[in-house]
Amino acid sequence: MTSPVGLHRVVEPAGVLPQAATRLxxxxxxxxxxxxIRVERLNLDAASFRQLxxxxxxxxxxxxxxxxxxxxxxxxxxxxxxxxxxxLIGVVDEVGPESPLPVKPGDRVATLVxxxxxxxxxxxxxxxxxxxxxxxxxxxHAILFAxxxxxxxxxxxxxxxxxxxxxxxxxxxLTARVVAGYDRPxxxxxxxxxxxxxxxxxxxxxxGAGRTVGVVPVPAERDRLLAAGLATDxxxxxxxxxxxxxxxxxxxxxxxxxxxxxxxxxxxxxxxAILATAEGGTVIFFSMATSFAAAALGAEGLAADVTxxxxxxxxxxxxxxxxxxxxxxxxxxxxxxxxxxxx
Amino acid sequence: MTSPVGLHRVVEPAGVLPQAATRLxxxxxxxxxxxxIRVERLNLDAASFRQLxxxxxxxxxxxxxxxxxxxxxxxxxxxxxxxxxxxLIGVVDEVGPESPLPVKPGDRVATLVxxxxxxxxxxxxxxxxxxxxxxxxxxxHAILFAxxxxxxxxxxxxxxxxxxxxxxxxxxxLTARVVAGYDRPxxxxxxxxxxxxxxxxxxxxxxGAGRTVGVVPVPAERDRLLAAGLATDxxxxxxxxxxxxxxxxxxxxxxxxxxxxxxxxxxxxxxxAILATAEGGTVIFFSMATSFAAAALGAEGLAADVTxxxxxxxxxxxxxxxxxxxxxxxxxxxxxxxxxxxx
Numbered sequence: 001m002t003s004p005v006g007l008h009r010v011v012e013p014a015g016v017l018p019q020a021a022t023r024l025x026x027x028x029x030x031x032x033x034x035x036x037i038r039v040e041r042l043n044l045d046a047a048s049f050r051q052l053x054x055x056x057x058x059x060x061x062x063x064x065x066x067x068x069x070x071x072x073x074x075x076x077x078x079x080x081x082x083x084x085x086x087x088l089i090g091v092v093d094e095v096g097p098e099s100p101l102p103v104k105p106g107d108r109v110a111t112l113v114x115x116x117x118x119x120x121x122x123x124x125x126x127x128x129x130x131x132x133x134x135x136x137x138x139x140x141h142a143i144l145f146a147x148x149x150x151x152x153x154x155x156x157x158x159x160x161x162x163x164x165x166x167x168x169x170x171x172x173x174l175t176a177r178v179v180a181g182y183d184r185p186x187x188x189x190x191x192x193x194x195x196x197x198x199x200x201x202x203x204x205x206x207x208g209a210g211r212t213v214g215v216v217p218v219p220a221e222r223d224r225l226l227a228a229g230l231a232t233d234x235x236x237x238x239x240x241x242x243x244x245x246x247x248x249x250x251x252x253x254x255x256x257x258x259x260x261x262x263x264x265x266x267x268x269x270x271x272x273a274i275l276a277t278a279e280g281g282t283v284i285f286f287s288m289a290t291s292f293a294a295a296a297l298g299a300e301g302l303a304a305d306v307t308x309x310x311x312x313x314x315x316x317x318x319x320x321x322x323x324x325x326x327x328x329x330x331x332x333x334x335x336x337x338x339x340x341x342x343x
Numbered sequence: 344m345t346s347p348v349g350l351h352r353v354v355e356p357a358g359v360l361p362q363a364a365t366r367l368x369x370x371x372x373x374x375x376x377x378x379x380i381r382v383e384r385l386n387l388d389a390a391s392f393r394q395l396x397x398x399x400x401x402x403x404x405x406x407x408x409x410x411x412x413x414x415x416x417x418x419x420x421x422x423x424x425x426x427x428x429x430x431l432i433g434v435v436d437e438v439g440p441e442s443p444l445p446v447k448p449g450d451r452v453a454t455l456v457x458x459x460x461x462x463x464x465x466x467x468x469x470x471x472x473x474x475x476x477x478x479x480x481x482x483x484h485a486i487l488f489a490x491x492x493x494x495x496x497x498x499x500x501x502x503x504x505x506x507x508x509x510x511x512x513x514x515x516x517l518t519a520r521v522v523a524g525y526d527r528p529x530x531x532x533x534x535x536x537x538x539x540x541x542x543x544x545x546x547x548x549x550x551g552a553g554r555t556v557g558v559v560p561v562p563a564e565r566d567r568l569l570a571a572g573l574a575t576d577x578x579x580x581x582x583x584x585x586x587x588x589x590x591x592x593x594x595x596x597x598x599x600x601x602x603x604x605x606x607x608x609x610x611x612x613x614x615x616a617i618l619a620t621a622e623g624g625t626v627i628f629f630s631m632a633t634s635f636a637a638a639a640l641g642a643e644g645l646a647a648d649v650t651x652x653x654x655x656x657x658x659x660x661x662x663x664x665x666x667x668x669x670x671x672x673x674x675x676x677x678x679x680x681x682x683x684x685x686x
Contacts (some may be wrong), residue, residue, distance in 0.1 A: 301457055312647070
């Protein structure tokens with residue numbers, strides 16, 4: 001009997017979830033509800049790769065050796081310093097008879113759960129990787145549990161585009177759900193020109209937002225977002241300045257927003273987001289730089305009756321929704337394509 | 344024209360909210376929408392007092408001198424090391440003609456916004472305080488803004504009991520709101536025997552919970568909570584052990600809870616709370632030890648479709664709701680009284 005969250009793969013310490021484990025069993029034999037992936041490529045988390053590269057002063061061979069050592073000793077690509085992982089692309093190799101995942105052998109998939117909890121073994125010594133970029137071509141296998149998530153990569157999109165979209169697909173899905181709970185709400189997206197921000201704007205519009213405003217920090221982003229046509233209005237403001245941010249949002253909407261979505265990865269945006277949101281409104285925090293205490297104490301200090309959501313990266317149907325937005329909304333596709341070209 | 348959030352009282356740095364300011368103007372003249380309180384007592388945040396007391400090795404005179412110095416230089420009791428403040432009790436002295444606060448001169452009130460954003464001046468040199476406890480009898484004045492919150496202390500309750508209840512009154516109010524959004528949900532309260540936990544259990548029951556379970560770490564708390572009769576079931580579990588916590592909750596409820604309320608101030612409870620919550624359910628995090636990233640990444644890693652709320656300390660009517668629970672629910676009153684006696 002295997003655990004749907006992978007407890008049976010935890011080697012140490014006993015009793016924790018795979019993400020909190022220091023070592024997983026990455027054995028290739030699968031349980032009845034597991035899936036084995038033939039791995040083709042790892043997409044290391046940016047913070048993880050940066051830490052490794054800086055530690056080794058850009059020496060690719062040393063970075064490669066350490067990644068190999070981490071995976072061998074931990075049974076997963078879980079950077080012990082940054083605590084982060086990444087995603088992987090591969091082909092489904094074997095599906096256990098009781099797996100609930102909607103995949104079949106031969107499907108090309110991306111995993112939507114972090115590498116920090118995915119059993120992984122490498123068999124080619126990472127011989128095809130020079131250790132100088134986040135994209136790691138490789139051979140090996142990975143294991144998915146019953147409660148893991150994988151998305152089949154669509155044939156009609158560039159795999160790198162799909163990967164970039166799937167990386168942030170929780171944001172548009174949760175935004176759509178929240179927007180649909182209001183009647184034609186006004187929606188402010190802080191960081192509207194970024195990956196999760198542009199998808200969230202498109203999702204809000206599709207879910208019935210009455211009016212949308214994208215907030216960006218610099219004129220170049222304003223021009224890009226205006227050209228993409230994803231928001232009713234685009235304004236410039238520093239999200240860390242609560243007064244400036246709320247004034248900018250209220251200036252174009254005629255009052256605070258019903259729904260505010262925080263998509264910028266800089267600390268200190270909590271108070272501004274709360275102040276920019278109407279009584280009875282909702283703030284969705286997608287930034288990993290969000291401080292729980294700053295949000296909780298900030299709302300209390302402002303006597304702000306706003307619902308504050310921790311942006312959950314999983315909402316059923318999130319991959320399909322995000323991929324449909326990039327297919328059907330030209331402005332989203334343009335922003336993502338420009339970003340991939342620039343990288 | 345004064346700002347409802349107190350921007351006109353910020354001396355430095357310019358443009359931030361009063362909570363983020365290093366110095367406030369605590370002048371006693373009030374603006375048209377402000378209220379002045381004649382302060383009788385400060386209730387220092389426990390973490391703040393502990394830091395000061397340890398720094399000065401328990402020397403009360405030195406602690407008193409530093410508190411005086413902080414208030415004089417910052418214009419508020421905002422501990423620069425812990426970042427925390429506390430609450431105050433006083434009597435309303437003057438109410439500006441445009442203040443929306445429901446108070447009148449002579450009302451004895453507790454402020455429900457943090458001392459970290461409340462302009463404060465001390466006039467008696469804290470002569471009546473020995474510097475050896477969190478309760479600081481004093482003379483001076485404090486200023487409330489239009490968006491501040493104060494609760495009139497009821498005549499029928501011990502002021503110390505009221506203060507203890509008001510300190511955590513956001514938790515039962517938000518719990519009640521969430522529970523009312525489901526049809527007779529099952530509710531798990533992690534830390535059910537504590538102040539916010541016991542109030543949340545009582546609020547959940549009153550708001551229509553179908554069944555409630557209080558989770559506590561030690562047998563003594565289990566016995567107290569059972570005696571108080573606030574939960575349908577009481578179970579023992581370590582909230583930092585996700586598997587044990589979810590097994591304990593599912594064991595008594597027959598499955599995960601529809602609503603899980605986290606009221607224990609220890610780090611590492613996020614994964615257990617998520618795992619103990621049903622698909623479509625809600626987790627409310629009231630613990631200031633909550634890690635935003637652990638919650639966000641944990642839910643994604645578990646493919647858990649749960650709504651995660653940052654516990655906002657402000658919900659309209661929160662003070663009245665909490666005071667009515669302590670008046671009308673004997674079990675809540677008993678737990679609070681026992682705690683005050685023990686202190």
